[in-house]
Amino acid sequence: MKLKATFLFVLLLNITFGYAQEDCATKLSLMVESAKAKAYDAAYPQLQSLRKDCAKYHYGIYAYGEKVLKHKVDNSSGEEKKAFIADYAKLYSEAQMYFSSKFPKGEYMGKAAQLNYDNKELLGIQNEDLYNQFDAAYKADAATFDSAKSLYVYFKLMVGLFDEGKKPASDLFNKYDDVVERIDAITESYQVKLNKYVAKEESGAALTSKDKKYKANYEANIAAFEKVSGSVDAELGSRANCENLIPLYTKDFEANKENAVWLKRSVSRMFYKECTEDPLYEKLVKAYDAVESSADTKYFVGTILFNKGKVNEAMNYFKESFDLQTDPLKKAKLANKIASSLKKKGRYGEARQYFEKALKLNPSNKYPHVLIASMYASSANNCGDTNFNKRAVFWLAANEADRAGGKGSSYAKSYRAKAPTKSEIFSAGNAGQTIKIGCWIGRSVTVPSL
Structure with a gap:
């Protein structure tokens, strides 16, 4: 008797679950159909019903729900708009809770922070709170924090806090490096994809319409991130000049003389801000080379020798640096840097050789x-x-x-x-x-x- 009762209970449970699944599928189908037709107001109650009764059913609830709530935010005002913005952030939290692989934290926490920034006057959020939201997104998952706009805003907020005396120079420069390194990584990922199509074109093969679409998309993304990179540099401006960098790095050197990441960033910034004449630059380079000898360190040693007029010795270090680097895109960047150093010294023939190597390694960068x-x-x-x-x-x-x-x-x-x-x-x-x-x-x- 007990066995029969248990069987009937399980059967009823399966039937109920089956009906629930079928009901969720119907609701989702109706919402998607409305959303695709851009009938977002009609899709909104369907979305809310799905979130209430079918939250774990399918990630499409949140993928299409994002479009629905964006419409509601864009077409509302005052307290109603505030409520939709809060619900938008809640939707992201739900998406991450139930379908974390589809909605990575860096991307979607960043989107929520960006939405708050775009409506900061309405919401009355202070810049420090907004910075902390972007910072939390970056720290939660930097690898998916990949919006060009958000990376720029993130750094812009840091600059504002620095100017207000709320962040020290070390935090400003470290955040600059974080953002630039992220931009470089994203740009390189697009360059790798683009190079396949550039190589196909240069081989004489015709691109298909699909190829052309992808190629144009990658070119547009590279251009967008290059523009953001320039904007981030402009935001930093003269705050990272030799007068600020030298005393900061002098003060922090002893505590960081075996920290490879700190040394790399310090040497790079001193180099790009043309602070290489100061004795500190050589000190930093030697420490960096001692801690983590690499293609980078050999290049920077070469620049010291180059500036001292020891060009032939410097060229040996440049060659060693180039030979040590194995990543094609990093090797291309290095070739461009070596070529630029040679160009400044009027050694045009050698400079051309390295520029041509850079073109071969990264054909999508034709500069x-x-x-x-x-x-x-x-x-x-x-x-x-x-x-x-x-x-x-x-x-x-x-x-x-x-x-x-x-x-x-x-x-x-x-x-x-x-x-x-x-x-x-x-x-x-x-x-x-x-x-x-x-x-x-x-x-x-x-x-x-x-």
Whole structure:
């Protein structure tokens, strides 16, 4: 008898559960249909019913629910808008509670913080509280805190707190490094994806419509994060000048002289802010090299020797640095840095070699073509035997700048304006002929046809 009663109970439970599942499926289908039709007001009560009765049923409740609540926030005001904003944040919490793999904390805590920031006047939230919200999202899961806008706002809030005396310089500089490193990591991930399509194009294969769509998406994302990177640098501005950095790092050196991360960040910042003439820079570099010898440390040792005029010795360190680096994108960045150092010293031939290595390693970054073109243009007066041939170098510079695509077009136009005119080509009678350009350039250029 007991066994029969138990069986009937289990059967009724399964039937009830089956009906509940079917009911949840129906409700979700209706909400999704409304949301897809952008009938968000109709979808709203369906969403609320799903959250109440079917919270664990399917992650689509929260994926589409986000769109529904965004509409309600965007189309309300005053106390009603406040309530929808609070419910929006609650939706994210529920999504993370039931479907954490689909709704990572860094991304969705960041979205909630961004929503509060975008409505900070209505909500009356102070900047320090907003910063703490972004900071909590970053610390919860930095790997998924990947909104370009939120990364910028996060750092902007830190700058504001620093200016108000609420955050010390060390916190400001550390947060700058956190944000820049995150931006670099995201940008590199898009560059890896983009390079596949660039390589396919350069091999002569045609891109499919799907390929073109992905390529355009990756290019747009790279451009967005490059823009944010520039904005973050602008926010930091002169706050990270040598007058501020040197006493700070001098004070903190003893406590951090075996901290590889601190040393790397300090050396990098001193280098990029051109504080390399101060004895502290050399001290930091040597400590960094002793604690964690790497491609980075060899490069920075090379820069010290380079600045002291020991160019040949520096070149050995640069080569060692380049050979030690194995990651293609980091190797490309390193090649660009070495090339830029050589360019500043007028060692154009060696600089071009490293710029070309960078282009091969990261073909989606075409900017080195612009820098090679600028070296050609700077050498025009020294690399020709006649006035015509000297100015012909500008054609070579223009052709090189053209290879950079959009960024290079304005440079190419200015270089062509400095090259021989059509009347000068006619007078020389050499249209269509090839001119060999000497000195370090060692390349040829064809005179345009009339």
